Structure formats: structure tokens, C-alpha cells
Amino acid sequence: MRYTLILLLALCVAPLARAGIVDAPAANLEISLMTYGPGDIYWERFGHDALEVRDTVSGESIAFNYGVFDFDQKGFLLNFARGIMAYRMDAETTQSDIDFYAGEGRYVRRQRLALDDAQKEHLRRFLLWNIRPENAGYRYDYYIDNCTTRVRDVLDDALGGALSAQWMGKPGGMTFREQTARLMSNQPWLMLGMDLGLGPFADQPMTAWKEAFLPMTLEEGVRHVRIDGHPLVTEDTLLVPAKLTPPPDRAPDLRWPLLGAGIVLALPLALPALTRRAGARAVFVATGTVFAVFAGIAGLFMLGLWTLTLHRSAWGNFNLLAFSPFALLIVPGIWRLRHAGRPVSRLASRVTALSLAACIIALLLHLWPDFPQRNLPWLLFALPCWAALTWSFCRRHD
Template sequence: MRRTLIFLLALCLLPAARAGIVDAPAANLEISLMTYGPGDIYWERFGHDALEVRDTVSGESIAFNYGVFDFDQKGFLLNFARGIMAYRMDAETTQSDIDFYAGEGRYVRRQHLALNDEQKERLRRFLLWNIRPENAGYRYDYYVDNCTTRVRDALDDALGGILSAHWVAKPGGMTFREQTVRLMSNQPWLMLGMDLGLGPYADQPMTAWKETFLPMTLESELRQVSVDGKPLVAKETLLVPARLTPPPEAAPDLRWPLLLAGLVLAVPLALPAISRRGFARGVFVAAGTLFTVFAGIAGLLMLGLWTLTLHRSAWGNFNLLAYSPFALLIVPGIWRLRHAGRPVSKLASRVTALSFAACVIALLLHLWPDFPQRNLPWLLLALPCWAALTWTFCRRHD
């Protein structure tokens, strides 16, 4: 907030003889979309962008962006966990932004937009209104209200709805889930955790309008827009090349890796049904504890995201059928079998059988063409494990 106030004060104190982006004639302004490529840290993987307003006479150039948040704000971590993310608009000199992202190894590209004077004036007035402290804050949402959707909406308003008219009816290329997994693939464990926690919202059919929640997609889609028969992007310049490895073009297919992991984990879970040796029981206890604790904790987290937070992309997660908090009730029953001759816990046996049945139901639901969630990889991980545990408990009853 302090930087915004200083910026506004500096604008107000500009000498009258020297025009700048605030008072220059619209004919002297250039409007550009600045796109900054993905970074290495997880919150940088989705990239960033800004709207640049440049006065061609004075040379003043300011980049307006919507991606500022403060780790030190009161209750930040708790609010972040609850899905209450307070972001705000900010403005910096374009060169300071370029230097910052160049130092991080991220590409910087400028797309000069062919706006007429009326459109430039409308956009300038909006940005200067929006940067005021009382207007700068907003409630951030990863997919529908973020630093890029705000830039997109500002441009669309200045253009009289041309962008939405082009993109609302145009099919998107990927879902929210696919884009998330693709961009987070450089950090496999975080990628897997996010994919497990995303619910049906992340698999909804996409339009190009929705998919421009990503800076790189907005950048790409703008190249295809024409206004009055002329390209909207009049000139494009790569100011800083990327030094970081770019994200893959497509999301990785998680089905086979997770199926293989499920089959490997199912082997020790089935050992007590095959062998009575102490080694088999020890391996079973370790593998069974690992799987059921993971399933139970994952279920608790998914249930918490659904019922206690505003992260709507995690609501109604069908993975709860395969990874339930009730799995934690099985752990004592697994440990009972570490010694020979111990009877099988009836509670553990019943919860295991119900969990296996729920996983089978989830798989059958997934075969329905209109099923809203694409969670097959996680069912392929869980199903062999629940099948092996159920078989072990049934055989030990015998």
C-alpha cells in the first residue's frame, strides 16, 4: 500500500511542463501487454503479466499489474489456507520490472497493442482509478480472478467487449487441471498433491476466455485477434529470452505411473494372504500403515478443503471415495497382524471392504462419459491396494 501511495504522490507532483502517462494526449500513448514467463518457485510457475502505458514524448513508462500480496499481513497463512487471498494492484516503472524478471531468468515479451485514442484514454482512466488505494485491493482466485484475468478484463472493457466476443464461444485447449499439472510438473510431489486435491471444478469444459487465466495463453490468444480488419498486436518484441527450462506443452499422463505404484504397493499388502512368515507380516504392516495413513490423511485434507475453505476448485472431490478419513481406523487392525495367531479386527475388515467397494463404485462412475471429474490415475493407485488389503483380511478370517 505504501508503494501505491508514493506512486500516486509522484504522479501528482509531476511538473506541469513535462507531460507523462497521466496527462499526455492519448495520441502520444502506447499501450502494451508485458508478459513474464514462468519462474522456478511454485507461485511463479503460472507466469505473470502487466499492462504498460508509455508516453512516447516524455519516455515515461509504467507497468500496471495485479499480482502483489504481502506475506506479513495479519493472518496471511490462515487466510491463505482458507482461500481468502488479499491481492492488490501495483505500478512500477517498466524497466524495473524488466530488470527483476530478467534477473530470475524468466522471459519478458512486449506486445504493442493497436488501440485507437478513445480506447487508450478509456484504459488509462480505468488504470489510474484502479491504482487508488481504496480501489487497488481484490479477492484473489487462482482460476477466475487473478493477475491475468484482471488485465484481460481491463483490455476487454477498453475494446468494447471485442476479446470476450472472440473467446467466449471458442473452445479452450486444456482444462484447469491439465494446465495446473503441466505447469507444476517440475515439482512432482507438489504436482501430485495438487492433482489429488482438485475436484470436478478443475475438469469443467473450457473456453478460450476462461483459459486466458494464464499469462502465456492471453499472450498467445491476443495474436489471433483482429480489430476492424487489423491485427490487435501491432508489434511484438522479446525483450529478455528465458534462461529457465520451459514447461512441457502438454500435461503428463499420470495413469500409468500411478497404476504401477499401486501394483507395487499391493504386493506387500497381499503377502499375509500368501505366506505366514514373520518377514511377510512385517512388510505387510509397513506397507499397510503407509497406504492407510496416506489415504486417511489425504481424505481429511480433501474433506477440510471442501467444508472449511473457499477453495471451490477442491469442493466435491470424488477422490474421497478412494481416500477416506475412515482409512485411519484400519491402522490398529493392520498392526494386530504383526504377530502370528492374532485374529483379524472386525472393524478393520469391514472398513477395508467398504473402502474397496467405494473405490470400485468410483471407477464405475468414471466410466460414465459425463462424469464431471477426471481422477482415473488416483483410482488406479488406490484400487489394487484396497483389493490386496481386502483379500488379506478375508484369507486371514479363513
């Protein structure tokens, strides 16, 4: 249905002439921002939006959006992992979109915009040009070039730059990291994994313009825009109320939960320095192996995102100071301590001490006001573990 409609809109103008939106007088058109609230599945948590073009005479109404991707395209998974995400513009009847999102329990809101005839004509021409197969594709980026930033930019262009003029100098409310954690908080493990993998890019100072990468933020932003003293939104209608629990207003504070988890994990890591009991050593080996493997794999993952992919939001991640691929080198040294009397591996001792030092350095960097990454929660998690491991290797009872 979607691709059929694209072809009809883009290539078969004549058959659609009677439908209205292609060649109706601009005075007969209404332009609205359609916002669809967050869903339950992780890729739905950021919401979605579209630009609706409605012919008030024929009643024909089409919603244009920029959120289509194809799992079946050649090399999709590999390209996705590398950060090469091919998305497309799409079009659907407004009612079919409303029915779809209502069926998922997501809210649907229409904001009719006060565009003059020249602005409507400009926007319509651009959308019809953009949806042609040769123009519809684009390289998706989670934060700076997504389905909402495209809608924002189309509106800004039609309005002669009025949105960017008002929003670029206005501070944003939350960073990319905070918005991501807030929206993903219903799936804690996924939220934690994303937070660990985000680098300094996610903590950059925000403007209202950048923060409009989210559909709900764009929806709220246009509600307060005034052009030449008149509100941009002339009619704001909730078409379908949400049936799902909305995301929290603020991102969760991860500092104390991760510090608590680090302390709990550090207790068995200190056992070889406290007792000779075989059972305690077995607990140490199991816990130490889990932590070292986690730290090493996390380090490899972050290093791979930085060096092998185009996921710029993961580049230069300072969490590598706390979770290094070198952590895997201490696993044999941990297993040497499962029996009393065995000497500690020098390699394991040195890697552990260096990891503790790197973690302390990373923690001290947070004293610098302009430090670019807000990764304190993960440092609070790692520091007790590296401290306990270092203590055990230095004060073993053999």
C-alpha cells in the same frame, strides 16, 4: 519503492504531471501487454503479466499489474489456508520489471496493442482509478480472478468486449487441471499433491476466455485477435529470452505411473494371504500403515478443503471415495496381524471392504460420459491397494 510509486501515481497527480502518463494526450500513449515467463519457484510457474502505459514524448513508462500480496499482513497464513487471499494492484517502472525478471532467467515479451485514442484514454483512467489504495485490493482466486484475468478483463473493457466476444464461444485447449499439471511438472511431488486435491471444478469444459487465466495463454491469444479486420497486436517483441527450461506443451499422463505405483504397493499388502512368515507380516504392517495413514490424512485434507475453505477448485472431490478419513480406523487392525494367530478386527475388515467398494463405484462412474471429474489416475493407484488389503483380511493364515 512499489508503495511509494503507488502513492505518487494515485494521490500526487500534480508532481507526476510532468512525467507524462497521467495527463499526456492519449495520442502520445502506447499501451502494451507485458508477459513474464515461468520461473523456477512453484509460485512463479504460472508466469506473470502487466499492462504497460508509455508516454512516447517523455519516455516515461509504467507497468501496472495485479500480483502483489503481503506475507506480513495480519492473519495472512490462516486466511491463505482458508482461501481468503488478499491481493493488490501494483505499479512499477517497466525497466525495473524487465531487469527483475531478466535476472531470474524468465523471458519478457512486449506486445504493443492497436488501441485508438478513446480506448487508450478509457484504459488509462481506469488504471489510475484502480491503483488508488481504496480500490487496489481484491480477493484472489487461482483460476477465475487472478493477475492475468484482471489484465484480460481490463483490456476487454477498453476494447468494448471484443475479446470476450471472440473467445467465449471458442473451445479451450486444456482444462485447469491439465494446465496446472503441465506447469508444475518440474516439481513432481507438488504436482501430484495439487492434482489429488483438485475437484470437478478443475475439469470443467473450457473456453478460450477461461483458459486466458494464464499469462502465456493470454499472450498467445491476443496475437491472433483481429478487430475490424486489423490485428490487435501491432508489434510483438521478445525483450529478454528465457534462460530457464520451458514447461512441457502437454500435461503428463499420470494413469500408468500411478497404476504402477499402486501395484508395487499392493504386493506387500497381499503377503498375509500368501505366507505365515513373520518377516512378511512385518513388511505388511509397515506398508499397510503407510497406505492407511496416507489415505486417511489425504481424506481429511480433502474434506477440510471442501467444508472449511473457499478453495472452490477443491470442493466436491470424488477422490474421497478412494481416500477416506475412515482409512485411519484400519491401522489398529493392520497391527493386529503382525503376529500369527490374532483374529482380524471386524471394524478393519468392514472399513477395508467398504473402501474397496467405494473405489470400484468411483471407477465405474468414469464410464458415464458426463462424469465431472477426471481422477482416474488416483483410482488406479488406490484400487490395487484396497483389493490387496481386503484379500489379506479375508484370507488370513492364522
